[in-house]
Amino acid sequence: MSAYDDRLAAFVGRPLVALRPAADPVNVPMIRHWVEAMGDTNPRYLGASPVAPASMMQAWTMRGFGAPVVAGGFDELVALLAEGGYTSVVATDSDFEFVREVVPGDHVSVEEVVEAISPEKATGLGAGRFVTTLKTYCDAAGSVVATQRWRTLRFQPVASSPVEPVETPRPRPAVNLDNAFWFEAAREHRLVVQRCLACKTLRHPPGPACPECQSFDWDTVEASGRGTLYSFVVAHHPRHPAFDYPLLIAVVELDEGTRLITNLTGVTADALSIGMPLEVEWLDADPELTLPVFRPVATLEH
Amino acid sequence: MNIGDVLPPLEIPLTRSLIVATAIASRDYQDVHHDPALAQERGSPDIFMNILTTNGLVDRFVTSWAGPTAVVKRIRIRLGAPNHPGDTMTLTGSVSAIDDRRVTVDVVGTNQVGVHVSGLVEVEL
Amino acid sequence: MSGFSGATAIVGIGATEFSKESGRSELQLACEAVTAAIADAGLRPSDVDGMVTFTAETSAEIHVARNVGIGDLSFFSRVPHGGGAACGTVAHAAAAIHAGLAEVVVCWRAFNERSGERYGLGQADRPMDTNADRAAYAWMTPFGLSTPAQWVGMFARRYMHEYGATSEDFGRISVIDRARAATNPKAHFFGRPITLEEHQASRWIAEPLHLLDCCQETDGGQALVVVSAERARDLPHVPALVVGAAQGSGHDQHMMTSYYRPSISGIPEMGLVGNQLWAQSGLGPSDMQAAVLYDHFTPFVLPQLEELGFCGRGEAADFIRDGHLELDGSLPLNTHGGQLGEAYLHGMNGIAEAVRLVRGTSVNQPGDVRNVVVTAGTGVPTSGLVLGAA
Secondary structure, three states: OOHHHHHHHOOOOOEEEEEEEOOOOOOHHHHHHHHHHHOOOOOOOOOOOOOOOHHHHHHHOOOOOOOOOOOOHHHHHHHHHHHOOOOEEEEEEEEEEEOOOOOOOOOOEEEEEEEEEOOOEEEOOEEEEEEEEEEEEEOOOOOEEEEEEEEEEEEOOOOOOOOOOOOOOOOOOOOOOOOHHHHHHHHOOOOEEEEEOOOOOEEOOOOOOOOOOOOOOEEEEEOOOEEEEEEEEEEOOOOOOOOOOOEEEEEEEEOOOOEEEEEEOOOOHHHOOOOOEEEEEEEEEEOOEEEEEEEEOOHHHO | OOOOOEOOOEEEEOOHHHHHHHHHHOOOOOHHHOOHHHHHHOOOOOOOOOHHHHHHHHHHHHHHHHOOOOEEEEEEEEEOOOOOOOOEEEEEEEEEEEEOOEEEEEEEEEOOOOEEEEEEEEEEO | OOOOOOOEEEEEEEEOOOEOOOOOOHHHHHHHHHHHHHHHOOOOHHHOOEEEEEOOOOOOHHHHHHHHOOOOOOEEEEEOOHHHHHHHHHHHHHHHHHOOOOOOEEEEEEEEOOOOOOHHHOOOOOOOOOOHHHHHHHHOHHHOOOOHHHHHHHHHHHHHHHHOOOHHHHHHHHHHHHHHHOOOOOOOOOOOOOOHHHHHHOOEEEEOEEHHHEOOOOEEEEEEEEEEHHHHOOOOOOOEEEEEEEEEOOOOOOOOOOOOOOOOOOOHHHHHHHHHHHHHHOOOHHHOOEEEOOOOEHHHHHHHHHHOOOOOOOOHHHHHHOOOOOOOOOOOEOOOOHHHHOOOOOOHHHHHHHHHHHHOOOOOOOOOOOEEEEEOOOOOOEEEEEEEOO
C-alpha cells in the first residue's frame, strides 16, 4: 500500500461527524412540510397520535441553511480525497434500518463513522474510491432508533472531451538473465524449451543449471506447439483489469514432455477435459509482450 | 398477499417546484437542488432531486400500498440516473419475500434516461 | 527415536484477538502475542534468549525484543515460504535448544493480513524485481495466474481427475472446520456453522474452488515459547513435548506451483515431513489422537492425510466421508476451527491449538490426547510437528 493509502486507511473507524443532536425535536410542523412536499397522504403522519415517516429520519439531523461548517473528520477526509484528485462526489447507496418509529417529542442525534474506503476503482464517471460510512441515529436516552449505511463515490472527473479508455496491460513478467531468452523468442512467435547441452534434457521453467547433470551449458529447441491439457482453473475472483473473466488458465504438457502455464482460447470451460489435444496460438498482448496461448485441436486434425 | 404480487405503479411528474419543495422540506439546502445557475456551474444540466426525497417517495410508494398499519423497517436504495425538472419517475414494485409479518418489496424507479433508483423496502404488517 | 525427540517442549502460548481490522501496527500485534506467550509460560521477558519467526514477518526480532523487554539474544533465525514456515519455527527453536545455542526461544507470527496487505488479492501488481523469487512469477502472472486460490485450484483439478474426488469431498473439510469454529468463542466464525449445501452454493473463486473452500483473512498475532523438557517441568502448564519437528522441501519444488513434477496429485514435501516425524518419534499415524492440518484451502487437506499415512493414495475422500475427522472420530481435525473457521494466522494458531489439546484445554477437547500431529502451509516448502504429553 502506498503512503496515501495508509493515510486514507487511517480514517476507517473514525467518526466523521461526532454525535450531533438535531436542531429541534421531532415535531408536527416539519412532518407536515415533508408529507405535503412528498405528496404522502398516509393518515398516520398527521393523525391524533402522529408518527414521523421513516424515510424522514435523516431530515431531523440536517444542518440547515447557512449553518457553520465545523472542522472535523469529515472535512479532513474530503481534503485528503481532493489531494488524491477525487474532487467530485456522487452518492450511490443508502441502506436504512429502522429500530423504532420516532414520534413528536423524540430528540434525535446522529453520529457518522467511516466503515471502509475502497482501493481506486475504474467507474463510468472516472477513477474513484467508494467511501462507506455508518450513520447511527439515537434518541435522547441514547437508544438507537435507526442506522443508515451510506456509500458515496469520490471520483476524479473525466475531462468532457472523449478520451480513449486506457487499457490495463497484462502484468509484466519479471525478466532477468535466466529467462529473457524465452520471452524474446515468444515475441518472434517461437515457443522454445531450454535444453541441456551436455545431457540433452529439456527443462521448463528454465534455470541456469541442469538438475540431471549439473551442466551450466544450454541452448534451446523449438517446440512443435502441440500438447495436451494437464490441468486447469477457471478464475472468477479477484479480477485483474487486464483479463476477461471467467479466465481459463491451464497447465499444458507439450509433446516434447515439458509443461507450461498458459491461457486457453477458442473454448469455454464446460468443453474442457483433461488430456484433450491443444495447439499453440500467439497472443500479441501489447507491443512489449507476446505470450503463447493454446486452443483445442480440431478432432479430425489430430 | 403472495410473493410476486405486483404493486400498482406510481407515476410522479417531477416539477421544478416538487424538486425544490422536497429539498427544503428535508432541510437540504445544497444549491444543486434549487439553484439552476449554480447547478450548471457544477456540471449538471439543471437542478436535480435530492436523495432524501428518493427515500421519501419510495417510502410513500410502498406504504400507500401496504396501508396505514404498516411500519417501515428498512429502506435500501441504489441510486442511478438523476431526476431533473420535467422528468417523470415511474415507481414499480413487487413482493419478493414474506417472513411472518415482515414483507419485502423490491422497488425500481425509472425516468426517461433510465433507472433512477432500485432497492427494497421492508415493512411489518 | 532420536535424542531430539521429546528433548524440548512448548510451555507458553499467547495470541491477540483475531479480527478483520486490528487497528494496531503489526509490530504491536507481535509484541502483544509474544508478551502473552511469555507470561503464559510463567517466564519473564529477560529469560528469553532466542527468537524465531517467518521471513514473511515484517517485524524483525530486534524490534520485538527491544519493545517487550527481551535483552540478549544468542539465537535468532527465520523460516521462509509463507505458511510453510509455521512448524519450522518450532523446529528451529527445538534444534537450537537441543544444540545448546539457546534456552528459551519464542516463535511468533503477527500481521494485518486482512486490513493491510492481503495475500488473496494476488501477485499481479506487486513491485517488479529480477531476483529468482520474483522471476518465478514471470511464468504465472502474465497469464492471470496470480492468487493462492488459483494456484491450489490447478492441483485440486488434477487430484479430482486422478482420484474421482469431488467438490463435495473438499467441502466436507470446510463443514468440519466451521462446526468446530462454531463452538470456539475465539473463532471468527463462532456460532456460524455451515452445511455442505451452503458450501456448494457459495460462489466460485477459482474453479474448482468455491468461496467456502478458501480460508478467511485475519489480523492478529500468535506466539509460542519453547524450552528444554527439563526446564518445562518447573513451569506452570502441562508441557507439550516436541516429539517430532521437521521441515521439508521436495524434488523440483516451486512456490505454490510445483506443476512440473511427474505427478502433482500428492504433496511430496509433506511426505518428507511425515517420514521424519514418524522416524524421530517412533510413532505412527495410529498413535495420533488428533490432527491440526493446514487448511488455507480445503483441497490440500486430502493429500496431506495421504502423505502422512492416515490413509492410502486417493483414499482421503472416503476417509473423510467415513467420519474419521469428526470430534468423535479416530482423528479429530482442527478442533479450534482451523484457518477456515478460527483465523488465518499462517498456521501458528494451529500449533497453539495442538498445545491446548495436549494440555487438555481445547474448547472442543476430544478426550485424552497423548499425541497430536500439526502441519504447516501446503504447496510450499513446509514443516510439521508431533506434540505429545510427557
